[in-house]
Amino acid sequence: DAGVIQSPRHEVTEMGQEVTLRCKPISGHDYLFWYRQTMMRGLELLIYFNNNVPIDDSGMPEDRFSAKMPNASFSTLKIQPSEPRDSAVYFCASSVTGNYGYTFGSGTRLTVV
Amino acid sequence: QKEVEQNSGPLSVPEGAIASLNCTYSDRGSQSFFWYRQYSGKSPELIMFIYSNGDKEDGRFTAQLNKASQYVSLLIRDSQPSDSATYLCAVGSSGSARQLTFGSGTQLTVLP
Numbered sequence: 001d002a003g004v005i006q007s008p009r010h011e012v013t014e015m016g017q018e019v020t021l022r023c024k025p026i027s028g029h030d031y032l033f034w035y036r037q038t039m040m041r042g043l044e045l046l047i048y049f050n051n052n053v054p055i056d057d058s059g060m061p062e063d064r065f066s067a068k069m070p071n072a073s074f075s076t077l078k079i080q081p082s083e084p085r086d087s088a089v090y091f092c093a094s095s096v097t098g099n100y101g102y103t104f105g106s107g108t109r110l111t112v113v
Numbered sequence: 114q115k116e117v118e119q120n121s122g123p124l125s126v127p128e129g130a131i132a133s134l135n136c137t138y139s140d141r142g143s144q145s146f147f148w149y150r151q152y153s154g155k156s157p158e159l160i161m162f163i164y165s166n167g168d169k170e171d172g173r174f175t176a177q178l179n180k181a182s183q184y185v186s187l188l189i190r191d192s193q194p195s196d197s198a199t200y201l202c203a204v205g206s207s208g209s210a211r212q213l214t215f216g217s218g219t220q221l222t223v224l225p
Contacts, residue, residue: 042215043215045212048211056212091157100145100211101147104156106155
């Protein structure tokens with residue numbers, strides 16, 4: 001099992017640019033989560049999906065953030081336009097019905113300059 | 114605002130000692146509790162989960178849950194330098210057990 005796969009591992013972009021983060025969950029997992037981790041705020045849940053449908057996006061900080069899951073094997077988190085305060089590590093995680101524990105991907109370290 | 118509180122540490126213990134990590138939570142209806150380990154620069158890794166009051170043992174790790182006190186702990190016996198990491202407590206929401214709220218983590222250092 002390849003685990004949860006995220007890309008890119010690192011992203012450096014200029015303020016105002018669009019950023020797209022990608023995630024492939026573990027095959028067979030029907031839940032997908034996007035988290036953001038910073039020193040100040042720790043791990044924060046942004047949004048999660050069940051069977052490709054967004055269930056709760058109340059953690060999305062503002063309209064600049066959007067997430068999609070067009071199929072069971074792919075999800076994107078987009079920030080447009082990006083701002084320096086968006087700099088963080090963004091994690092994708094997946095889980096399967098009957099098991100509440102998550103498996104995290106390796107994360108994307110985003111730096112907005 | 115549902116909160117999960119942990120002592121940020123750092124907590125230092127000598128090799129071979131017992132490390133005790135503590136966590137309190139505010140959501141009285143929570144039913145699922147997790148401990149994750151995160152090495153520096155890496156992603157969180159699930160090491161224990163517990164759903165019922167009492168103790169749950171897995172190798173050198175023991176998770177303890179007291180729902181009346183809203184308290185979860187993790188004991189690491191025979192601590193090894195490789196256990197040095199940040200330990201994150203996570204609590205499932207009473208509204209949706211799928212939604213985990215994470216504490217800020219306790220940094221543990223095991224001294225050789």
